[in-house]
Amino acid sequence: MDFGTVLQIMDSALRLMTPLLLACLAGLWSERAGVFDIGLEGKMLMAAFTAASVAAVTGNAWLGLAAGIAGSLAMSVVHGVASITFRGNQLISGVAINFLASGLTVLLGQRIFQLGGRTPSLTGEARFHAIHLPFAQELRGVPVVGPVYAELVSGHTILVYVAVLCVPLTWWVLYRTRFGLRLRAVGENPASVDTAGVSVQRLRYAAVMICGVLCGLAGTYLATALSAGFVREMTAGRGYIALAALIFAKWRPWHALLATFLFGLMEAVANRFPSIEIGPLTVPSMFVNALPYILTVIILAGFVGRATPPRAGGEPYVKER
Amino acid sequence: MSIVKSLLAGVAVLGLVPVLAPTPAHADPALVFDLGGKFDKSFNEAAYRGAERWKAETGGTYKELEMQSEAQREQALRMLAQTGSNPIVTTGFAFGEVLNKVAPDYPDTRFVVIDTAVDQPNVQSVVFAEEQGSYLAGILAAMASESGTVSFIGGMDIPLIRKFECGFVQGVKATDAEARVIVNYTGTTPAAWNDPVKGAELTRAQKGQGSDIVYAAAGGTGIGVLQAAADEGMLAIGVDSNQNHMHPGQILTSMEKAVDNSVYEAFRLGVDTPPGVKLMDLASEGVRLSMDEHNAPLITDEMTAALEAATAAIVSGEIAVHDYMTDNACPVR
Numbered sequence: 286m287d288f289g290t291v292l293q294i295m296d297s298a299l300r301l302m303t304p305l306l307l308a309c310l311a312g313l314w315s316e317r318a319g320v321f322d323i324g325l326e327g328k329m330l331m332a333a334f335t336a337a338s339v340a341a342v343t344g345n346a347w348l349g350l351a352a353g354i355a356g357s358l359a360m361s362v363v364h365g366v367a368s369i370t371f372r373g374n375q376l377i378s379g380v381a382i383n384f385l386a387s388g389l390t391v392l393l394g395q396r397i398f399q400l401g402g403r404t405p406s407l408t409g410e411a412r413f414h415a416i417h418l419p420f421a422q423e424l425r426g427v428p429v430v431g432p433v434y435a436e437l438v439s440g441h442t443i444l445v446y447v448a449v450l451c452v453p454l455t456w457w458v459l460y461r462t463r464f465g466l467r468l469r470a471v472g473e474n475p476a477s478v479d480t481a482g483v484s485v486q487r488l489r490y491a492a493v494m495i496c497g498v499l500c501g502l503a504g505t506y507l508a509t510a511l512s513a514g515f516v517r518e519m520t521a522g523r524g525y526i527a528l529a530a531l532i533f534a535k536w537r538p539w540h541a542l543l544a545t546f547l548f549g550l551m552e553a554v555a556n557r558f559p560s561i562e563i564g565p566l567t568v569p570s571m572f573v574n575a576l577p578y579i580l581t582v583i584i585l586a587g588f589v590g591r592a593t594p595p596r597a598g599g600e601p602y603v604k605e606r
Numbered sequence: 607m608s609i610v611k612s613l614l615a616g617v618a619v620l621g622l623v624p625v626l627a628p629t630p631a632h633a634d635p636a637l638v639f640d641l642g643g644k645f646d647k648s649f650n651e652a653a654y655r656g657a658e659r660w661k662a663e664t665g666g667t668y669k670e671l672e673m674q675s676e677a678q679r680e681q682a683l684r685m686l687a688q689t690g691s692n693p694i695v696t697t698g699f700a701f702g703e704v705l706n707k708v709a710p711d712y713p714d715t716r717f718v719v720i721d722t723a724v725d726q727p728n729v730q731s732v733v734f735a736e737e738q739g740s741y742l743a744g745i746l747a748a749m750a751s752e753s754g755t756v757s758f759i760g761g762m763d764i765p766l767i768r769k770f771e772c773g774f775v776q777g778v779k780a781t782d783a784e785a786r787v788i789v790n791y792t793g794t795t796p797a798a799w800n801d802p803v804k805g806a807e808l809t810r811a812q813k814g815q816g817s818d819i820v821y822a823a824a825g826g827t828g829i830g831v832l833q834a835a836a837d838e839g840m841l842a843i844g845v846d847s848n849q850n851h852m853h854p855g856q857i858l859t860s861m862e863k864a865v866d867n868s869v870y871e872a873f874r875l876g877v878d879t880p881p882g883v884k885l886m887d888l889a890s891e892g893v894r895l896s897m898d899e900h901n902a903p904l905i906t907d908e909m910t911a912a913l914e915a916a917t918a919a920i921v922s923g924e925i926a927v928h929d930y931m932t933d934n935a936c937p938v939r
Contacts, residue, residue, distance in 0.1 A: 287619075293810075293811070293814040297807055297814075300807065301803075304803075304833055398925060399645045400639075405835065406852065431900070511803045511806060511830075512802040512803050512806055512829070512830045512833060512834075513801075513828065513830075513833045515828070516800050516802050517800055518797060519800055519803065521797045521800065521801040521804065522797060538662060552804075553807070553811070556804070556807055556808050557811045557815070558812045559791070574793070574794075580795040588903060
């Protein structure tokens, strides 16, 4: 395996990581505030659909992005109302969102575009295109650093850079601001926050909305950058993988980056080498495809130690009377 | 209710009472679309085109029904049969099992099922020789490739899609024995049909390994493959319907299945549609490569000649393209 191949795999891993990372950070925000969210998949799917629809109709990727975020936020509102205001079961609300998005996208898509639930293919300005960073071509000749910069760092869509920047931003807000401290406290011990005179409900709503925006970015990236249009069920379980990565990362932003990159890398390797030959043995493609999941189990069981979720996670907050 | 029904059926079989089901003299045909929907730019839309052609030529009318959920299939077929539609054409392999249940109850109605085989005396099963069409696609890919490496992306890893792959590989190797074929499958679950993101990523990975022509037999995933191929400057080969128009000049050809012709034929023959398995192969123009203004600049005279020679040889039986589904194995790798 030469250097070029390694770079290509890393490049592919970065692209595959982006939707996972955004969804993982979305889950992190929500769960840190004590609201479990297994509706990441549904929110991404909804965002992918609204983004692709609006981009197809208007021919503008940025309007598509706005619509994607709006679509995902609408789902977040449903989750928030059900699980914060009405103190419903957060898991059930999340499952409902997944089903709702799965059905609604196809229904609306068929009604509007009559393409069997697809949206028309996006072309030109309706898609996010790769950005070539300055000096990428000039530096290509420089050994090692040149190709890494030109192949790996440059040449992604803006949403990839946004996703990576969201990691330090999330870390800074959660660990270095008052809002972040309160938000984390709401996930650990909401009563203490309430005692301090801060609204638990408002903080949780804020977290769920941030989660919606991030899922909106993830869905938009899937539909308007990685591919060109919406296809039914196109998230293909990425929301659930993001949840696994979140546990793997123990609800911490920088670890989320590493965990999702690992998942992206695994998928990229599986794409590149459908079957791996080790001497006389051939590892079948099914095994290579299952590796990320096997790895999750092994690492969770043995290497990262206990993954402790936020203590108040999953419990609606009831003010004492 | 079911007891009454089976009693009635038993009485009817014994010939004690005349069968009550009315058989109108001028039965209208009916067409049932599968979940993909009428305007899916692929399989179902081809069936719709066939029906519309029949309508335009004969001035007849037909009933149509779009499935909205899995549970509707049986009910829809019974409803159409009871209201006297004949023949009833269904698109998609998913109708196979339902027909085994429904068809025996309506012995005077002709059913047609496309893409699977149902063994009932009043059902015509239309199956396609995908391996022959894919063989021709392989020839074209090997001739158009500059790098000597071509690739295939399948949807869900099932024997039907292996059949496409195997035909394609045979075509490539017959043209250029040195050529390399990279094969990827999107997955092993039905989600593999609708993952354009993974399709696009697989395409890029294949490009990284030197492939410059990619053949996609992957349903909705194929849309991602064709898109990525166009983005990366590769040539793609579409499937099922003519997909050449999706990225003009960047799709080498499409391996079309003549679903429209089989619907048209069934409508034309009406109740006289012969039951049994109808094989749609190259000889009956059931599979073909799409040639139109969108891919004309990509096709050289040499390629046309090679395709014509291969078509003639397959039709005459001189070249026997192996069908993966006969023994679940492919002779060439």
